[in-house]
Amino acid sequence: MSEEKNIIQPAEQASKFVNPLYAKREVTGPDGIKFIVDPLRDYFSDQRPQIYEPNSIPVIEKFLNWARAESLWVLGFGTGCGSIEIAPLLTPRFDAFRYGVMPRPTPRQSNVFIISGYLSIKTLKRVVRSYEQMPNPKYVLALGSCTINGGMYYDSYNTINRLDHYIPVDAYVAGCMPRPEALLAGFNKLKELIKDGKAENANEYAKNFDWYKANQKKIIKDWNMPDYNW
Amino acid sequence: MKNLINKLSKVYELSDVVYQRPNFTYATTTKENTISLITQLRDLEGFSHFVLLSCVDWIEDNLFQLTYILNNPTQKYDIAIRCMIDRNEAAMTSAHYLWEQIATYQRELKEMYGIEFPGSPRLNENFILEGWDNIPPMRRDFDTKKYSEETFFPRERPSSNDPATYMKSRLHPDEWDGKIAE
Numbered sequence: 001m002s003e004e005k006n007i008i009q010p011a012e013q014a015s016k017f018v019n020p021l022y023a024k025r026e027v028t029g030p031d032g033i034k035f036i037v038d039p040l041r042d043y044f045s046d047q048r049p050q051i052y053e054p055n056s057i058p059v060i061e062k063f064l065n066w067a068r069a070e071s072l073w074v075l076g077f078g079t080g081c082g083s084i085e086i087a088p089l090l091t092p093r094f095d096a097f098r099y100g101v102m103p104r105p106t107p108r109q110s111n112v113f114i115i116s117g118y119l120s121i122k123t124l125k126r127v128v129r130s131y132e133q134m135p136n137p138k139y140v141l142a143l144g145s146c147t148i149n150g151g152m153y154y155d156s157y158n159t160i161n162r163l164d165h166y167i168p169v170d171a172y173v174a175g176c177m178p179r180p181e182a183l184l185a186g187f188n189k190l191k192e193l194i195k196d197g198k199a200e201n202a203n204e205y206a207k208n209f210d211w212y213k214a215n216q217k218k219i220i221k222d223w224n225m226p227d228y229n230w
Numbered sequence: 231m232k233n234l235i236n237k238l239s240k241v242y243e244l245s246d247v248v249y250q251r252p253n254f255t256y257a258t259t260t261k262e263n264t265i266s267l268i269t270q271l272r273d274l275e276g277f278s279h280f281v282l283l284s285c286v287d288w289i290e291d292n293l294f295q296l297t298y299i300l301n302n303p304t305q306k307y308d309i310a311i312r313c314m315i316d317r318n319e320a321a322m323t324s325a326h327y328l329w330e331q332i333a334t335y336q337r338e339l340k341e342m343y344g345i346e347f348p349g350s351p352r353l354n355e356n357f358i359l360e361g362w363d364n365i366p367p368m369r370r371d372f373d374t375k376k377y378s379e380e381t382f383f384p385r386e387r388p389s390s391n392d393p394a395t396y397m398k399s400r401l402h403p404d405e406w407d408g409k410i411a412e
Contacts, residue, residue: 121359121360122358122359122360125360148385149384149385149387150378150382150384150385154378154384154387155374155375155378155379156374156378157367157372157374157377157378157381158358158359158367159382160382161378161382161383161384161385162382162383162384162385165383215383218381219381219382220360220361221360221361221362221363222356222360222361224360226356
């Protein structure tokens with residue numbers, strides 16, 4: 001019976017002993033402003049995404065697009081089996097830094113999201129959240145047949161079939177799995193699209209926000225994140 | 231291993247004993263005996279390592295088969311204890327006090343098959359599926375393809391031809407009867 005001590009008690013029993021850390025309380029910030037913190041509330045952004053208006057002077061917008069295309073900062077988020085292809089891509093063998101592709105650790109610092117393979121509903125919830133956290137302009141590169149039509153998981157109860165119903169996709173790299181060379185070709189295609197001013201799908205997301213949200217809510221029923229996500 | 235099985239079968243009702251490999255044996259026992267048998271194996275016979283707990287859905291017989299695999303690290307052999315439980319009101323005695331990790335396996339079986347393990351810690355928390363509101367997906371009466379088609383916006387798939395007749399039409403058109411099978 002000695003093992004029982006280490007086991008966490010079930011939730012019904014735990015609710016009898018409310019942790020004081022979870023209680024609602026008033027906190028004074030470092031700048032002296034007081035605000036109320038409720039640790040059990042889900043702090044989602046309730047602001048709708050904004051539409052990015054291109055610069056009114058075409059030359060400047062063209063220059064900005066050129067600059068954006070030459071510095072693609074990739075969010076380090078591997079969703080499926082394709083994440084194994086990203087490691088050699090970013091390391092010296094394929095060296096994507098030649099093309100200005102650089103990994104970044106957080107969504108707030110990156111502007112390219114590589115969806116590397118199949119997406120379960122649980123992962124899609126994190127993907128949507130990370131995508132909404134990324135600053136504009138942002139681009140999505142979808143790898144593998146799983147993001148196109150579900151691939152070999154087309155009949156699974158837990159993986160989505162079409163990614164473009166949940167977040168907008170700028171470029172697809174087909175294959176199962178695409179090699180790092182194919183990914184580099186995909187990056188170059190994405191660069192062409194950005195330079196032509198055609199990779200404006202983040203605006204599509206803002207325009208059709210309700211449609212995307214309805215599709216997401218159709219499959220993601222529980223939007224709460226477990227404690228380990230924080 | 232045979233000595234051990236003979237010794238155990240004097241006390242417990244063992245059936246379907248399969249000597250799969252020299253170091254691996256299957257044995258089936260009743261639902262009531264399973265946990266006490268596992269406890270004896272752990273405490274007296276040296277099976278100190280718990281390998282896994284899994285489930286098979288025998289929908290035709292209206293049964294779930296639970297398999298507890300234990301390992302004896304000093305003697306280097308495994309034993310798998312199987313038991314059959316009723317599928318309609320699936321419930322099993324919890325074994326989380328023997329090894330802590332069994333609680334996690336039981337959470338998974340609760341979510342994937344809907345088997346109750348009364349008293350198991352955190353049993354009703356989400357394990358893999360978050361917000362699932364259908365019958366447990368690993369039960370065989372759950373139609374995963376139908377669910378996927380209704381839920382995930384399936385893309386139309388290209389029609390495929392029978393490779394044999396198609397290649398015959400390309401390589402040997404004089405022998406080909408003019409049809410390509412689907």
